[in-house]
Amino acid sequence: MNSRSIGSTGVEVSEISMGCASIGNLAVAISDEQAQQVLQLAWDRGVRYFDTAPRYGSGRSEARLGQFLAGKPRDQFAVSTKVGRVLTPGPQRAEAYGFIDPLPNDVHYDYTAAGIEKSLRGSRERLGLEKIDIVLVHDIGTYMLGAEHNPAHMRDFLESGLPYLAELKAKGLVGAYGLGVNETEVCLELLQDHALDVILLAGRWTLLDRKAEAELVPLCREKGTKLVLGGVFNSGILAVGPKPGAWFDYAPASPDLLQQVAELENRFAAAETGLAHAALQFALTRPQDVVASVLLGGAELSNLKKNLDLLAKPLSNPARHLLG
Template sequence: MQTRKIGKTALSVTEYSFGTAPLGGMYRACPRDAAMETLEAAWDSGMRYFDTAPWYGFGLAERRVGDFLRDKPSGSHVLSTKVGRLQRPVPDDQVPSYGFVDPLPFETDYDYSYDGIMRSVEFSYARLGLNRIDILFVHDIGVYTHGAERNAVYLRQLLDGGLKALEELKSGGTIAAYGLGVNEIEVCLDVMRQATIDCILLAGRYTLLDRSAVAELLPLCEAAQTSLIVGGVFNSGILATGPVEGAHFDYLPATPEVLEKVAAMQAIAESQGVPLAAPAMQFPLQNPLVASVLLGTARRSSLERNMALESHRLTADQFAAYEAHTLVAPPLGTDAVRV
């Protein structure tokens, strides 16, 4: 699989990468055997970049990714995890769900400060059982997660100390790159106007359907040489299923407007002789700012089905046909489980 560079760093990642939120039991239980089988399928497909987070199953996904990668050759893969959430043990009857099924017995505390980020990294090393983390993403900072009042506090933590911690980790060689892992545009703009970051893991905001990132964020990324890793390319499933009854967009039932736009896109895909999921998966990589497209699943069959979409290669002219049916800035569902 081809690779692309992360920002101005020397680090390169595969064009398709594996996201591990489903391995932490997002929305449905994921037995360990299924998790390891799916990770193996990702490796067999050529993926060598794996993304995880303490949030996914409250440490469960990190444990599983670490177990899988531990015996892989040194330097053969890239690993990212996230900071901003610290896991605190709680009694079994006090474990929250937050959309995860059968998570580990922890509760989450937010901390984007210097000390909080340093503690988060140490905890992640322990859960992973690995001695190398390549990329750190500041996880889910922003108004959609925290509300305006709390986010102002957390953003100040990050700008006053958290970014210093990340820069120290990078300059000291502990990590190779850092950035944001979010679902919203505004916080990316807020941070990039005050600091330089290497990359952004952005879910759902630069897709075949949703072009929210185009107006302001992409020009900022180009000027700063900040790479994008794009998640949520199917926008909660609707670009994979089409406008079927019960289709979801941004974690909520799709509105009539979204259903109409996706129906038009599906008709175009049919006229091109491809499933709609193929241009959805390939679209972000048409932009050189995008280093990787992140695909997450807890099933080997789903992973293999998604990677088979690569055989339906589209041209620039074919992608242009979808432009008239895009969304600019749709709302994000407030109950989202984020990248």
């Protein structure tokens, strides 16, 4: 599998990457064995970049990924994890933030240098890594935090957390840093005045949702900031099609969205191409001077294999011309 650079940081990532929320038991609990099988399939197919976060199963995703990577040559893979949510030991719960059977940890927001330092210390222990290749600031912005709470967190980040990340990178203690978010607005806000190596952007540069194209993509190109494209199916609707109950952006799709997806599906069907295939190839064919990797997720071996196969299969010329 081809690799791509995160700017001038020296960090290399595979052009297809593995998102590890699902191995943290997102929505459905899986066994340790199944988690290892999913990761092994990705590895066998050439995936060498893995993204995780403390929030995913309150540490379970990081622990499972660390178990898998133990013994793998350190120069053959890259890992990103996230900061902004700090884990502290707490009571065992059946579910936390949509993750089933999480590890017994409480989660709280902290975007200060002290919070980031504590978060990374825990992540390194669970992952079994001395150095994290990419550190992403998780969900800062009003989309997740809300207008009421975000100003204080942003102030903590700008005054304390961001300088600390720059210091860690300058000392060679992390390879690169940036954002892991579901919105373009906070990316534009921060990129205007601050250097970021990379942004993991979920669901905002897809076949269905192109909010990133107008302003964020040109700004990333200008600043030399790479994008990792996550959420390429927009919470599932581009994988399953406009079925009743299909989800878009973490909620059931509206009738207008269902109609929009139905029109997309029909256009690609006329070019003898499935909607999921088009969605994956849309992400993979975005300009490489901006996009470093396309992030896949999922805990089902059959689905992961299918998506990897679709990524390896170029579109026909008629279908490719429909991507725009």
